[in-house]
Amino acid sequence: GAVVSQHPSWVICKSGTSVKIECRSLDFQATTMFWYRQFPKQSLMLMATSNEGSKATYEQGVEKDKFLINHASLTLSTLTVTSAHPEDSSFYICSARDRYLSGANVLTFGAGSRLTVL
Amino acid sequence: AQSVAQPEDQVNVAEGNPLTVKCTYSVSGNPYLFWYVQYPNRGLQFLLKYITGDNLVKGSYGFEAEFNKSQTSFHLKKPSALVSDSALYFCAVSLYNNNDMRFGAGTRLTVKP
Numbered sequence: 146g147a148v149v150s151q152h153p154s155w156v157i158c159k160s161g162t163s164v165k166i167e168c169r170s171l172d173f174q175a176t177t178m179f180w181y182r183q184f185p186k187q188s189l190m191l192m193a194t195s196n197e198g199s200k201a202t203y204e205q206g207v208e209k210d211k212f213l214i215n216h217a218s219l220t221l222s223t224l225t226v227t228s229a230h231p232e233d234s235s236f237y238i239c240s241a242r243d244r245y246l247s248g249a250n251v252l253t254f255g256a257g258s259r260l261t262v263l
Numbered sequence: 264a265q266s267v268a269q270p271e272d273q274v275n276v277a278e279g280n281p282l283t284v285k286c287t288y289s290v291s292g293n294p295y296l297f298w299y300v301q302y303p304n305r306g307l308q309f310l311l312k313y314i315t316g317d318n319l320v321k322g323s324y325g326f327e328a329e330f331n332k333s334q335t336s337f338h339l340k341k342p343s344a345l346v347s348d349s350a351l352y353f354c355a356v357s358l359y360n361n362n363d364m365r366f367g368a369g370t371r372l373t374v375k376p
Contacts, residue, residue: 163321170280179364188353188368189307237308250299252364 147173149241151255166224166258168239169220174219174239179214179252183236195222205233219244229262236260265290265356276344276374284320284370286328286354291320296337297355298328307353313337324348334347344374 148171158164175196183188193214194202199216207246211233213225221239226233236259240252266334267291274281295314299307311322318330328339339352353370357364 186358186369188366191364207271221264236304240307251309251312254299254308256306258360 147241147243147253149199149239149253149255151239151258153258154256155259155261157226157261157263158212160230162226163225163227164229166226166237166239166260168222168241168255170220170222170241170243170253173241173243174224174245176219176244178216178222179240179242180214181221181238181240183238183257185236188239192224197222226260229260231262234260234262250259265294265358265363265365267354267356267365267367269352269354269370271370272368272369274372276372277373278376279343282344282348282372282374283367284352284354284372286337286339286367287335288337288354288356289335290356290358292358293356295357296323297313298322298326298337298339299353299355299366301351301353301369310339312354330335344372346374346376348372349374 152167158260176253178195180192182192183189192207195216197215197216203209216222236257238257268287297312298310301307308327311320313320313330321327326341347371351369354367356366
Protein backbone atom coordinates (compact mmCIF):
# COMPACT_ATOMS: atom_id res chain seq x y z
CA GLY A 146 0.00 0.00 0.00
CA ALA A 147 0.85 3.67 -0.13
CA VAL A 148 3.58 4.74 2.28
CA VAL A 149 4.67 8.18 3.40
CA SER A 150 7.99 8.56 5.16
CA GLN A 151 8.83 11.46 7.45
CA HIS A 152 12.34 12.31 8.56
CA PRO A 153 13.53 12.92 11.17
CA SER A 154 11.19 11.23 13.63
CA TRP A 155 12.67 13.18 16.51
CA VAL A 156 14.69 16.37 16.50
CA ILE A 157 15.99 18.55 19.28
CA CYS A 158 17.45 21.92 18.44
CA LYS A 159 18.56 25.10 20.10
CA SER A 160 16.44 28.21 20.02
CA GLY A 161 17.21 30.36 17.00
CA THR A 162 18.25 27.53 14.70
CA SER A 163 16.33 26.20 11.71
CA VAL A 164 15.07 22.67 11.32
CA LYS A 165 14.02 20.89 8.14
CA ILE A 166 11.51 18.05 8.11
CA GLU A 167 11.10 15.87 5.03
CA CYS A 168 7.96 14.15 3.82
CA ARG A 169 8.36 11.56 1.08
CA SER A 170 5.82 9.47 -0.76
CA LEU A 171 7.64 6.19 -1.28
CA ASP A 172 5.54 4.34 -3.84
CA PHE A 173 3.33 6.95 -5.41
CA GLN A 174 3.50 10.45 -6.77
CA ALA A 175 1.90 13.26 -4.84
CA THR A 176 1.11 16.59 -6.41
CA THR A 177 -0.42 17.64 -3.13
CA MET A 178 0.89 17.17 0.38
CA PHE A 179 -0.45 18.58 3.62
CA TRP A 180 1.35 19.68 6.74
CA TYR A 181 -0.31 19.49 10.16
CA ARG A 182 0.69 20.46 13.63
CA GLN A 183 -0.49 18.60 16.70
CA PHE A 184 -0.14 19.86 20.23
CA PRO A 185 -0.24 17.38 23.13
CA LYS A 186 -3.68 15.88 23.62
CA GLN A 187 -5.10 18.00 20.82
CA SER A 188 -6.24 17.48 17.29
CA LEU A 189 -4.36 18.00 14.07
CA MET A 190 -4.38 21.55 12.79
CA LEU A 191 -3.82 22.01 9.08
CA MET A 192 -0.91 24.38 8.58
CA ALA A 193 -0.53 24.45 4.83
CA THR A 194 -1.16 22.68 1.58
CA SER A 195 1.98 21.95 -0.39
CA ASN A 196 1.63 21.92 -4.17
CA GLU A 197 4.31 20.47 -6.40
CA GLY A 198 5.97 23.14 -8.47
CA SER A 199 4.12 26.07 -6.94
CA LYS A 200 3.84 28.00 -3.73
CA ALA A 201 2.23 26.46 -0.70
CA THR A 202 -1.14 27.62 0.51
CA TYR A 203 -1.07 28.54 4.18
CA GLU A 204 -3.95 28.45 6.62
CA GLN A 205 -4.94 31.61 8.37
CA GLY A 206 -2.66 32.43 11.26
CA VAL A 207 0.28 30.36 10.01
CA GLU A 208 3.38 32.42 9.32
CA LYS A 209 4.69 31.48 5.90
CA ASP A 210 8.06 33.08 6.55
CA LYS A 211 8.50 30.99 9.66
CA PHE A 212 7.26 27.71 8.25
CA LEU A 213 8.85 27.42 4.83
CA ILE A 214 7.42 24.74 2.60
CA ASN A 215 9.05 23.46 -0.55
CA HIS A 216 7.54 20.81 -2.82
CA ALA A 217 10.23 20.46 -5.43
CA SER A 218 9.32 17.02 -6.73
CA LEU A 219 6.36 14.70 -6.96
CA THR A 220 7.62 12.64 -4.05
CA LEU A 221 9.11 15.16 -1.65
CA SER A 222 7.87 18.09 0.39
CA THR A 223 9.92 19.79 3.08
CA LEU A 224 8.90 21.93 6.02
CA THR A 225 11.56 24.21 7.46
CA VAL A 226 10.93 25.80 10.81
CA THR A 227 13.07 28.91 10.73
CA SER A 228 14.53 30.55 13.82
CA ALA A 229 12.82 28.03 16.00
CA HIS A 230 11.62 28.94 19.46
CA PRO A 231 10.35 26.78 22.31
CA GLU A 232 6.75 27.54 21.38
CA ASP A 233 7.38 25.85 18.03
CA SER A 234 7.89 22.56 19.85
CA SER A 235 5.22 20.26 18.57
CA PHE A 236 4.42 17.11 16.62
CA TYR A 237 4.40 17.79 12.89
CA ILE A 238 2.61 15.38 10.58
CA CYS A 239 2.45 15.33 6.81
CA SER A 240 0.04 13.58 4.50
CA ALA A 241 0.08 12.98 0.78
CA ARG A 242 -2.50 12.46 -1.93
CA ASP A 243 -1.87 10.17 -4.88
CA ARG A 244 -1.91 12.25 -8.07
CA TYR A 245 -3.74 9.54 -9.95
CA LEU A 246 -6.62 9.26 -7.53
CA SER A 247 -9.42 11.78 -7.73
CA GLY A 248 -12.39 12.53 -5.55
CA ALA A 249 -12.47 11.77 -1.85
CA ASN A 250 -9.57 9.38 -1.85
CA VAL A 251 -7.77 8.54 1.33
CA LEU A 252 -4.77 10.54 2.38
CA THR A 253 -1.68 8.67 3.48
CA PHE A 254 -0.09 10.06 6.62
CA GLY A 255 3.51 10.07 7.69
CA ALA A 256 4.51 8.84 11.13
CA GLY A 257 5.14 12.37 12.32
CA SER A 258 8.15 14.35 13.49
CA ARG A 259 8.50 15.53 17.05
CA LEU A 260 10.34 18.81 17.34
CA THR A 261 11.69 20.01 20.66
CA VAL A 262 13.24 23.45 20.80
CA LEU A 263 15.39 24.14 23.83
CA ALA B 264 -16.69 25.58 6.37
CA GLN B 265 -17.02 22.03 7.53
CA SER B 266 -16.39 20.97 11.12
CA VAL B 267 -16.42 17.89 13.25
CA ALA B 268 -17.26 17.40 16.90
CA GLN B 269 -16.19 14.51 19.06
CA PRO B 270 -18.11 15.07 22.27
CA GLU B 271 -16.13 12.65 24.39
CA ASP B 272 -12.50 13.21 25.31
CA GLN B 273 -12.22 9.76 26.79
CA VAL B 274 -14.05 6.47 26.37
CA ASN B 275 -13.38 3.54 28.66
CA VAL B 276 -14.64 0.03 27.94
CA ALA B 277 -13.89 -3.45 29.16
CA GLU B 278 -12.30 -5.94 26.82
CA GLY B 279 -14.92 -7.94 24.98
CA ASN B 280 -17.60 -5.30 25.34
CA PRO B 281 -18.91 -3.27 22.42
CA LEU B 282 -17.46 0.19 21.95
CA THR B 283 -18.79 3.39 20.41
CA VAL B 284 -16.84 6.55 19.70
CA LYS B 285 -19.11 9.42 18.77
CA CYS B 286 -18.73 11.95 15.97
CA THR B 287 -21.06 14.62 14.62
CA TYR B 288 -20.35 16.84 11.66
CA SER B 289 -21.42 20.09 10.08
CA VAL B 290 -21.05 20.77 6.38
CA SER B 291 -22.77 22.71 3.65
CA GLY B 292 -23.02 19.95 1.12
CA ASN B 293 -22.46 16.23 0.94
CA PRO B 294 -19.85 15.15 3.46
CA TYR B 295 -17.00 12.75 3.05
CA LEU B 296 -16.37 11.26 6.48
CA PHE B 297 -13.34 9.43 7.81
CA TRP B 298 -12.06 7.73 10.90
CA TYR B 299 -8.37 7.55 11.73
CA VAL B 300 -6.50 5.99 14.65
CA GLN B 301 -3.29 7.30 16.16
CA TYR B 302 -0.92 5.37 18.38
CA PRO B 303 1.59 7.23 20.61
CA ASN B 304 4.15 9.25 18.66
CA ARG B 305 2.85 7.94 15.37
CA GLY B 306 0.98 9.37 12.42
CA LEU B 307 -2.59 8.60 11.59
CA GLN B 308 -3.77 5.27 10.27
CA PHE B 309 -6.86 5.09 8.11
CA LEU B 310 -9.74 2.99 9.47
CA LEU B 311 -12.68 3.66 7.20
CA LYS B 312 -14.53 6.24 5.17
CA TYR B 313 -18.01 7.10 3.99
CA ILE B 314 -18.42 8.64 0.57
CA THR B 315 -21.79 7.47 -0.67
CA GLY B 316 -23.94 4.37 -0.74
CA ASP B 317 -24.58 2.05 2.17
CA ASN B 318 -24.80 3.98 5.43
CA LEU B 319 -22.97 1.24 7.32
CA VAL B 320 -19.31 1.25 6.47
CA LYS B 321 -16.95 -1.54 7.47
CA GLY B 322 -13.27 -0.83 7.92
CA SER B 323 -10.00 -2.14 9.27
CA TYR B 324 -9.54 -4.19 12.44
CA GLY B 325 -13.24 -4.98 12.77
CA PHE B 326 -14.37 -1.38 13.09
CA GLU B 327 -17.48 -0.03 11.44
CA ALA B 328 -19.30 3.28 11.35
CA GLU B 329 -22.81 4.32 10.52
CA PHE B 330 -23.59 7.45 8.58
CA ASN B 331 -26.78 9.08 9.85
CA LYS B 332 -27.74 12.06 7.75
CA SER B 333 -30.68 13.15 9.88
CA GLN B 334 -28.56 13.23 13.02
CA THR B 335 -25.43 14.38 11.16
CA SER B 336 -23.49 11.67 12.91
CA PHE B 337 -20.84 9.13 12.00
CA HIS B 338 -20.21 7.08 15.12
CA LEU B 339 -17.42 4.50 15.17
CA LYS B 340 -18.31 1.10 16.55
CA LYS B 341 -16.83 -2.29 17.24
CA PRO B 342 -18.79 -5.29 18.57
CA SER B 343 -16.02 -6.58 20.83
CA ALA B 344 -13.19 -4.35 22.03
CA LEU B 345 -9.59 -5.48 22.36
CA VAL B 346 -6.95 -4.06 24.68
CA SER B 347 -4.91 -3.33 21.56
CA ASP B 348 -7.66 -1.00 20.35
CA SER B 349 -6.57 1.50 23.00
CA ALA B 350 -5.47 4.59 21.09
CA LEU B 351 -6.53 8.06 20.01
CA TYR B 352 -9.31 8.16 17.43
CA PHE B 353 -10.02 11.04 15.10
CA CYS B 354 -13.08 11.71 13.04
CA ALA B 355 -12.60 13.89 9.97
CA VAL B 356 -14.77 15.49 7.32
CA SER B 357 -14.00 16.95 3.95
CA LEU B 358 -15.74 18.10 0.82
CA TYR B 359 -14.92 16.43 -2.49
CA ASN B 360 -11.16 16.21 -2.73
CA ASN B 361 -9.55 16.25 0.74
CA ASN B 362 -7.93 19.60 0.21
CA ASP B 363 -9.67 20.85 3.29
CA MET B 364 -9.99 17.93 5.68
CA ARG B 365 -11.04 18.95 9.16
CA PHE B 366 -10.35 16.79 12.18
CA GLY B 367 -12.23 16.43 15.41
CA ALA B 368 -10.46 16.96 18.70
CA GLY B 369 -9.92 13.25 19.13
CA THR B 370 -11.23 10.67 21.58
CA ARG B 371 -8.91 8.58 23.66
CA LEU B 372 -10.17 5.02 23.86
CA THR B 373 -8.97 2.86 26.72
CA VAL B 374 -9.86 -0.81 26.73
CA LYS B 375 -9.21 -2.51 30.04
CA PRO B 376 -8.61 -6.25 30.37
